Amino acid sequence: MQLFPCPFCGLRAEAEFHFATTAGRARPEGAPDDVAWARYLYGEDAPKGLTTEIWLHTTCGEYFLLTRNSLTRLITGSEALR
């Protein structure tokens, strides 16, 4: 079981966290075309290697940015959304 660092709570077991989305995927506003909207909904890139993602710490309820290597599972950063 991995340990994820919540910026508010510190290192906690991965079972307390939920993946939300890859960082930087802005929600298309207004009336996006179906292709752009579908890509936003389902087009996770799942990059191999270094990736910045938004995770939820279910215990404290905070969403935060987690930088990790999806290949080696090494965690390199964790910061609050703002």
Place this chain on the structure above:
Amino acid sequence: MTGWRHPTLGSEIDRTKPLRAKVDWEVIDGFQGDTLASALLASGPRTIARSFKYHRPRGVMGFGAEEPNALFDVTRNGTTTPNARATLVPLTDGLKARAVNAQPTAQKDRARWLDLLHRAIPAGFYYKTFIAGGWHLYEPRIRKMAGLGQLDPTTTPHADTPIRHARCDTLVIGGGVAGLMAARTALETGGTVWLIEQSRHLGGTLRWRGGEVDGQAWPDFVEDTRKAILASGGRILINTNAWGAFDHGLIAAYQRYVTDIHWQIRPLNTVLATGATERPLWPAGNDIPGVILAEAAHHYLMLYGAVVGRRILLATGSDASYATAAALAEAGADVTLADRRAKTPPAPEGVLLLKSQQLQSVQGRTEMFGATFNDTFLTADTLLMSGGWTPSVQLHCQSGGKLDWDADKDALVPRPGTGHMRVVGAANGTFGLAATLIEAGLPPQTGPDWHWETARPNPLIKGRVWIDFQNDVTLKDVTLAAREGFTSVEHLKRYTTLGMATDQGRTSNFAGLAAMSEATDRTIPETGTTTFRPPVQPIPFTVIAGRRRGDLFNPLKRLTLEGQHKSRGAQFREYGGWLRPSAYGDDERSSAQTEAKVARETVGIYDASPLGKLDVIGPGAAALLDFAFYTRLSTLKPGRARYALMLRENGIVFDDGVVMRVAEDHYVVSASSSHAEAVRFVLEDPRQDRFDPGRVAIHDVTQAWTTLTVTGPRAKALLDAAGLPVDCPAMGLTRSTWNDMPVRIARISLTGDISFEVSVPTSDGAALHAALEAARIKVGGHWIGLEAVMILRAEKGYIVVGKDTDGSTMPHDLGWGGPRLKRSDAYLGKQSLFTEAATALDRRQLIGLESAEVLATGAHLVPLDGPRRSLGFVTSSYMSPNLNRPIALAMVEAGHGSEVGIFHDGTVTRARVTPACAFDPKGERL
């Protein structure tokens, strides 16, 4: 019985405490401190097991986790552990052991004839033979014959093993000299040190080989190090098996016998000092009882005084065996040392040394009586083998470590810089005390060298040569696999089952690899190794499950008023993770019918406490809820409530419930009971990532309130009788105090009748219950369970999200198309409501069904004529006691007429399509 007990030797047994165990109906005597294996060697029969495939007689071969043969179903203190290795089972008085894979006993096994068929059962036999007619025809019988130990269903071993989490600065795995030296070094740099040792004692090979460490006699060194570890605040876990290395340095370890604990340890640094396993040799008949690993014999002699034989041949190519031969000779055995090298150390005192000896075969059937070297037969009752050493690198590999082939050490050793652990001692290919101490940073010291000459299985040897003792894989099986093209080690493993048994190929993997490399004319690194996966040693599933089983597997949420409901005769069931009253009375079905009728005629009361209650507070609350809900909530007036749907971004209905506006900047969101936590995070997402989180806060107060709902024509009267305020319009709420308690009453209906949700702080729940019960006795009515509530809501066509909707249901499919057409502002899921699929004309719609019989929930709706296909399905179905007819809700393709077929269990019945609401369609009762 060839082994015997030495009168004085045995540093780890207590001769004043004799013990008696029963092995296959035979009484075995031993002493406190013995293992089951040492007691068997000293005073038991030689044949103690039967091999897996051919039912060959087998005896003890090793002394630790590598033991392939001596497996027993062991019963101690009333619990049975299947497939326990006798080498790791401490002997206790009254212990009972049954040989596995043998009937009635290992010595008289009825299936021993199988060995005569060995030529007919080569590798891949099952794959090749049991194809005609289909494997499933043969599978039951083969399964019955396969497998080793048997679970005793009347006992549940280790079922309550607790999981304990721990942290330390340094974790050392292995309590031999390398591990102890690593602990000492770690203590010098400060921090806590934990040490895990698989056996009962620290010291590793020092315990039987002796020696000095840094000028100290070994027992003093061990004791000093032990004390220093404890003084640092660390711990020493004996009888503990580190069985897995996981992400981010997590080590799982299983501690047995005194206290069973499943440890999950997170050290900052891990040192692996798990030693090495001695390799056997590969003459024909190398599995006959009496053939034992040399180091094991040394171990049994010094620790338990268990001498493995009287006339002993020791076949070796290693300097390390000379001390073993000397110790056995000194103990009184007749020892011949047969070295495969021409250049050897001098013969130990009392030992006959023969040089350049090539071991060809072992003679014997149920017990050996001699062996042949260089075509010369030598009489002996015991053959000791030393074929070299294989480092125990499993945990290194599990932590991501790689291996390198080291030709000098004739072994695959950890590649520096890979994996999370520092590997030391024999696990790192550093063999012998002197080399280990140098590796640990001590100055060079004198000590015996551990030079050896490489040994390999020789394919030219006549007869049957065992490579994998536990899974009965012979050298011929390996060469056959090579000829048939299974040359990758991963294929070899699966084709022959080499290394797949509970010993995980500790004594066989290297030999199999060497034989395959020889057969395919490749080097060992070219041939490759298989992957090491957890567990390193077998571990009962019950240990992994720990206490998370039965009621604790998925603990239910309980009502604070559970006791009160029980005393009213409630039956309980799980609803979305909550244990709630299903009905009051012995017969759930008929009680539910009565309750649903009473609730319409007079009044019913039910416990609605599990309904999610999320406080959304702050000046930004209205804007957040407008975005998060499909239904607009900023237009709601304080003191009023509104039914609202919540969608996900894909436009699918995620939850429904009533949202109350308590004050201008205070909403209460009632989420479905099973959904409260999830709804909270759907709200948190835009709160943190879209709005100003400083202007709105979300607080889950579900369990802070007890809610009892009073519903029915006499609801007002009942509240009145209880002294509760009733001046509340439909879809409105009142906040007040009642008997000095804060109370919140919302006139919201899930049943279609006048209903009041009465909420008080949980601490006042019992008082509210008592007051409502007293009023009920005066006014009449009934406590009603969830089954009755489900009937009442279905009569009204009110949905349960997830039951009447699925992963494709959008709000306009449920008749809630208004906001989709009217709202111009942004809200969650909006864009998805206008896609091609969302606007299709044949989308499934919520409808009601009228039928002669109660329909099966889940039954498909089909056209009455034309080709049969699914138009949808029944989502809810009940007998309505108020309409006196079956009612049902269903999803059906739009535009399919007023009659449909209901396909269930092979037959089609008819049902009439109606509006979803079957009872009081005009809503006059509210």
